[in-house]
Amino acid sequence: MFTMILIKLLIGFVGLWMIALVLGRNEIGQLTPLDFFSSIMLSEIVGNTLYDDQVKFTHLIYALAIWAILAYSMEKLTIRSAKVLQITEGRASLLVDEGIVNQQLLRASSLNFKDLTTMMRERDVFSFHVVETVIYETNGSISVIKKPGFENVQILSIPVIDDGEILxxxxxxxxxxxxxxxELAEKQGFMDVKQIAYAELKGSDDLWIIPLN
Structure with missing residues (x-):
């Protein structure tokens, strides 16, 4: 039994390593939904056969070979077909366009303002004041373009309202x-903070507000 487990482990390791080489390190480094699904399935194939005495190592080789063919075929298909690529990897989302946040797309992407501002800070952008465009990429990262004239300017704004709640x-x-x-919200006509999706304070009195929609 121990010998069979060792053989299966070696075959599983070599098989997964070879599949990784076929798919390329770039694909493994940038996980898409298809890549994630593939990794789960591959772990299941190896895991379910590893400790089952009735499953021989030849079955493991066969299963890995079939999955490698499927993964390779899907990879080639996504290269040849833009529609298939959209289905398997999704599309980038324009979360901020011309300085305006698309709240519907933000929610559809399962993100909130806290998530978005955190990712913006990771891109060295600390305020919506300077943001022209934010693209939510298919690999889960964002690309940020600053407004003209603010490319080399760093402004720190503090979040003070999020989803109608004061912070x-x-x-x-x-x-x-x-x-x-x-007081600052009322000066801009917002008598109830529940009307505000997000607001940030720059300095001591410059409140930048995104109305809830």
Whole structure:
């Protein structure tokens, strides 16, 4: 039994390694839904056969070979067909266009403003004030284009309202008065913060608001 487990382990390791070589390191490094599904299926193929005495190592070789053919064929098909590529990998989403946040696309992408601002900060962008375009890529990352004139400008804004809720201390170490937030919102005609999807404060009195829609 132990010998059979060893043989299956070696075959599984070599088989998965060879499939990774066929697909390419670039594909393994940028997981798409199809890649993720493939990794789950491959682990199931190896795992379910590893400790089952009734499944011989020849069955494992056969299963890995079939899956490798399927994965390789799908990879070639996505290269040849744009429609298949959209189905298997999805499409990039324009979350911010001309400085306007598409809240419907944001929700459809299972993101909220906290997620988006966190990813923006990872791209060294700390305020919606300077953002012209944000593209949500199929690999889960974002691409950001700043507004003209702000390419080399860094502005830090503090989130103070998210989904109609006031955030008095979104960043630890910087507390902002709730009364000030309400006052600044009212000056722009928002008597109820529930009407605001997101707002951030630049400096002491510059409140940038995205209305809820």
């Amino acid at each position: 008095t201390e979104a960043f630890r170490g910087r507390k902002i008065s709730e009364a000030l937030i309400r």
